[in-house]
Amino acid sequence: MRWATYFAVCMSVISVGLALGVTLPLVSLRLEGWGYGQFAIGVMAAMPAVGVLFGASLAGRLAAWIGTPRLMRLCLLAGALSVVLLALLPSYPLWLLLRLLIGVVLTVVFILGESWINQLAVEQWRGRLVALYGTGYALSQLSGPLLLGLLGTADDVGFWTGACLLVGGSLLLLGRDGAPSVEAHGNAWRDLIRFSRRMPAVAWAVVLFAAFEAMILTLLPIYGLRQGFSQETALLMASVVVVGDAVLQLPVGWLADRVPRQSLFRTCGVALLVSSLGMPVLLQTPLIWPLLVLFGASAGGLFTLSLILIGERFRDDALVRANAHVAQLWGIGCLLGPLTTGAASQWLSSHALPLVMALGAAGFVFLAWQRAAIGGPAEAMD
Incomplete structure (x- = not known):
């Protein structure tokens, strides 16, 4: 190497x-x-x-x-x-x-x-x-x-x-x-649709993580402020999520080389679902801090494992095309995540941010347990 x-x-x-x-x-x-x-x-x-x-x-x-x-x-x-x-x-x-x-x-x-x-x-x-x-x-x-x-x-x-x-x-x-x-x-949209149908869990994981990353530094501090926290504490909450995302990716990668990757992929989705649902419940308790670490780590794990699963299935031109589709899905997530959460925060619930993430995580969990959710080995991008 x-x-x-x-x-x-x-x-x-x-x-x-x-x-x-x-x-x-x-x-x-x-x-x-x-x-x-x-x-x-x-x-x-x-x-x-x-x-x-x-x-x-x-x-x-x-x-x-x-x-x-x-x-x-x-x-x-x-x-x-x-x-x-x-x-x-x-x-x-x-x-x-x-x-x-x-x-x-x-x-x-x-x-x-x-x-x-x-x-x-x-x-x-x-x-x-x-x-x-x-x-x-x-x-x-x-x-x-x-x-x-x-x-x-x-x-x-x-x-x-x-x-x-x-x-x-x-x-x-x-x-x-x-x-x-x-x-x-040219990576036309029909190719993106074909990729998403071939690897639906991976495609949704990328959209979900992009929405997560777009919201954490912009909307999570506002969520904390509206729940009664000081500005310093609200910013600290966002930092803890980012640290959880960053620091725990190496353990996720280490596990990905030792346990079945699809099982680990599903586990990250379940952890994201649980941590998202737990946030409104534990928000005013000391347990919110380890929960925020789990929240960031599980979301980041979905993206890291998406790249790993793509890398083991594609090579050369097919690999570049797959990563181009990841970028397209990323852009979609970055646009839709803040818009959806902002609208839900204004008109539906003050806890919209964790609830929107929970809904997205539930969709991932559903997809991840379907057959051929991440495609077969050594797929070709035809």
């Missing part, structure tokens, strides 16, 4: 998480300082999710034309340029376009980077290697806002730091090989 290449690709993708963790909060804070309302900030926050859908449709076609390593380097540099322009051109309409571009190019990096990691991973280590990447990326997202706090938000140092991180990620890929070979394809 090419260990140096594996770590280089991991660090390259992780640099994206750290750059986003620095720049995304800075954009929101800058818009708030300019006097924009929550809706305008929300529209800005949604632009990368829209870019995900475009990037997923372009990744395979561009990789076949340019080559995976070169395309990843170019996209990282394009992302760096977009972040630099955020600092140089403070304009809301222009920022919308730049955020859309960032979503497109960095989605290509995620699709190709995760495919490359899975292509390199040897089967007996696949669970741990994919989980190590997932842990690193989650920690990078958690560290981004902390780094921004050290850099400060009064000037544009955060933007320049994010750009430097992306340039550094591009340099890490120089001279690396072992990337999956790719054929030109």
Whole structure:
């Protein structure tokens, strides 16, 4: 196995998480300082999710034309340029376009980077290697806002730091090989439907985790505030969930190399269902803290295991196409999760966030116990 290449690709993708963790909060804070309302900030926050859908449709076609390593380097540099322009051109309409571009190019990096990691991973280590990447990326997202706090938000140092991180990620890929070979394809929606029918539990797990991640840092603190917690405690609740997601992925990956992966997949779904239903019941008790850790770990486990299960079934072009579909499903989850939860919070229940997650987890549990829920071995993407 090419260990140096594996770590280089991991660090390259992780640099994206750290750059986003620095720049995304800075954009929101800058818009708030300019006097924009929550809706305008929300529209800005949604632009990368829209870019995900475009990037997923372009990744395979561009990789076949340019080559995976070169395309990843170019996209990282394009992302760096977009972040630099955020600092140089403070304009809301222009920022919308730049955020859309960032979503497109960095989605290509995620699709190709995760495919490359899975292509390199040897089967007996696949669970741990994919989980190590997932842990690193989650920690990078958690560290981004902390780094921004050290850099400060009064000037544009955060933007320049994010750009430097992306340039550094591009340099890490120089001279690396072992990337999956790719054929030109556009990942049409009918192909996504075919993939979702072939692996329904995996498809729903990706949508569910994307919705989870989109809601935790934006809606969970608000949920805590409305349940009577202080702002500090509400933010701490969100941090505990993210830490649970990040820290416990390595144990999940270790187990994935030792126990039947489909059984572990189902167990994570049940744990997410139980922790979601338990949140309103235990919210005002000390037990809420270990429950939040379980909540984050089980949701993160679903995504980590989805990547593992895809990696053991697909290779080369089929692997890139499968990861492109994961990105499409991710974009759908990022768009639908906050919208559904926000509407339910306003019109149905103050506990909408955990109840929506419980409903999604129940749907996953149902799918995971169906026959052929994750597809057969060594599937081909025809």
